[in-house]
Amino acid sequence: MVTKLILFDTYLYQLFFLFVMEPKNLTQMLTDKNTFSFSKLKYKYGEENFSEYLTILSDFFYRKVPLENFSGQKFVYSPAQVxxxxxxxxxxxxxxxxxxxxxxxxxxxxxxxxxxxxxxxxxxxxxxxxxxxxxxxxxxxxxxxxxxxxxxxxxxxxxxxxxxxxxxxxxxxxxxxxxxxxxxxxxxxxxxxxxxxxxxxxxxxxxxxxxxxxxxxxxxxxxxxxxxxxxxxxxxxxxxxxxxxxxxxxxxxxxxxxxxxxxxxxxxxxxxxxxxxxxxxxxxxxxxxxxxxxxxxxxxxTETGIPDMTPFLHxxxxxxxxxxxxxNVNEDLLMRFKTVLEAGQMTKKEQELFQFVLSHYGTNEFSTKDLEKDYRNVAYATVRTFVLKFEEMGLLKSHKYGARVKYSIKE
Structure with a gap:
């Protein structure tokens, strides 16, 4: 019975503040393009509305963080806004x-x-x-x-x-x-x-x-x-x-x-x-x-006396x-790579080369000469075989620029 009364009192408390401040004003202030600039909110909506808005933030939105500002106050943030x-x-x-x-x-x-x-x-x-x-x-x-x-x-x-x-x-x-x-x-x-x-x-x-x-x-x-x-x-x-x-x-x-x-x-x-x-x-x-x-x-x-991290988190x-x-690389490509790997359709060196391509180039284009130079311990013939094979498997894509060819992971 006591628990029910506490919950009921909390509900009335919330209604009281929402009643004091027009729900429309609260929504507008929460979604305003300057919602994280309190000086601009105060200027736009007035001292009284801003004061009520700050009370609602403090009572229902803010959560304390166990870090202190230089005055020893705990920082807060608003999870709902981030x-x-x-x-x-x-x-x-x-x-x-x-x-x-x-x-x-x-x-x-x-x-x-x-x-x-x-x-x-x-x-x-x-x-x-x-x-x-x-x-x-x-x-x-x-x-x-x-x-x-x-x-x-x-x-x-x-x-x-x-x-x-x-x-x-x-x-x-x-x-x-x-x-x-x-x-x-x-x-x-x-x-x-x-x-x-x-x-x-x-x-x-x-x-x-x-x-x-x-x-x-x-x-x-x-x-x-x-x-x-x-x-x-x-x-x-x-x-x-x-x-x-x-x-x-x-x-x-x-x-x-x-x-x-x-x-x-x-x-x-x-x-x-x-x-x-x-x-x-x-x-x-x-x-x-x-x-x-x-x-x-x-x-x-300075405006409120509350150290609120929300602007940075937002x-x-x-x-x-x-x-x-x-x-990052999309999920489909990674699943195709995993399927080919588990099927035993690539050598250990080819696996290492593809992982290197993902790590070193990301979604950028590279040439066989680039890969040979950057990977170092690999013969050009191995690189050439690798790009052709992985293009055929749908893991790499070629891009022709006249007589030159570059490759990238296939998205």
Whole structure:
């Protein structure tokens, strides 16, 4: 009887708020194009409507996250406003290659994660670095650092700990920094204040105070280790990305580290195909929206006093996770490959070559000369036999350009 009364009271409580605020206004505010910009919502719908809207969000939409802002308040987010596309999860759970990461995907990842920070690198240079060539310039060193970071996080034995986070920073960023910003060997994090400067030249964010860094990073590690918080793991990866960038524990390279940490978390949770999808490529395609989502969280907090991560999570669901199905190989091709493999219709070398094609070229075209050069330990005759046989089996498709022929996986 007591349970029924509580449920009834809760129902009346919900009705009370929905009655105070017109349902039409609530729907309009939830679906408004500026729904994540609270200052614009307040201006458009008025102080009273906005106040009621915020009460409804707080009572019925928000869910707390066990991470704190710099004032010690728990972050929140609105699960109803950040739906995960189911197809994205299927893509992340697949691992169709014997490689530790997709070469084509990580080529895009390296170029894009550096481009986000206005570091220009040539595609050919990145490709050569991924194939083992030593860096020849400062920008190539930065690309090489990301490659080393990918090698580190792709190893499941490298768990996410405070010590391994420091190792990742060392091999990815710190080894290639100028002496005045390099982290000394005895320090885990920066030892002075840091400011993020916007395009206008003004500070747009101040990193966490140095004395609080150990406690906040430890809090983030506990959040990463907690498998019982009932937060969708793919969505949680974006929360980890945001929190690390928000804390800003280093003088330089925080953005690159935040993006690597997101991938690292997904790999640790079994989503190994995260390393076959270039997250940063999709971020870079809407870099303005990426930075705007960071900014909205702090602007909204100034407006409401509530640290709400939803704008950043919404950016990821709309601009990153939703793009996976357009990047990866389709299910039909993988099933055809599996059928042919199980029927014993290909040699081990042919299997390795096809896995290499998936990893190295993705959906891009390649020539027999490209495959011979990139795969290295293979004779041209073997490559030629491979492409003809796999085209006949419906796994590859040829493209004629006059006397030249290129191939791609058959979608």
């Amino acid at each position: 739906q995960i596309v189911s197809q994205s999860l299927k893509q992340l759970m697949r691992n169709y290659s014997g490689e530790k990461y997709g070469m084509k995907a990580m080529e895009d990842e390296i170029i894009s994660t550096l481009s986000i920070e206005k570091i220009d690198t040539k595609r050919e240079s990145v490709r050569e670095i991924l194939n083992g060539k030593a860096p020849q310039s400062q920008n190539e060193e930065k690309a090489y650092g990301i490659k080393r970071g990918l090698d580190f996080i792709s190893d499941p034995a490298n768990q996410i700990t405070v010590e391994n986070l420091r190792k990742l920073y060392q091999i990815t960023i710190n080894d290639f920094l100028e002496p005045d910003v390099k982290l000394p060997p005895d320090l885990l994090y920066r030892n002075d204040a840091v400011y993020v400067v916007g395009s206008s030249g003004h500070s747009v964010h101040s990193g966490l105070a140095v004395e609080k860094l150990p406690a906040y990073i430890n809090q983030l590690i506990r959040f990463i280790d907690d498998d019982h918080d009932e937060i969708d793991q793919v969505l949680k990866s974006a929360m980890i990305h945001y929190d690390f960038a928000y804390i800003h524990p280093y003088f330089d390279g925080n953005g690159r580290m935040a993006r690597l940490l997101q991938l690292w978390y997904l790999v640790q949770k079994g989503y190994t195909s995260a390393l076959f999808i270039p997250f940063s490529l999709f971020i870079n395609q809407n870099k303005t929206g990426y930075y705007k989502s960071f900014k909205l969280i702090s602007e909204n907090q 950016f990821f669901t709309q601009n990153v996770f939703s793009q996976f199905e357009n990047y």
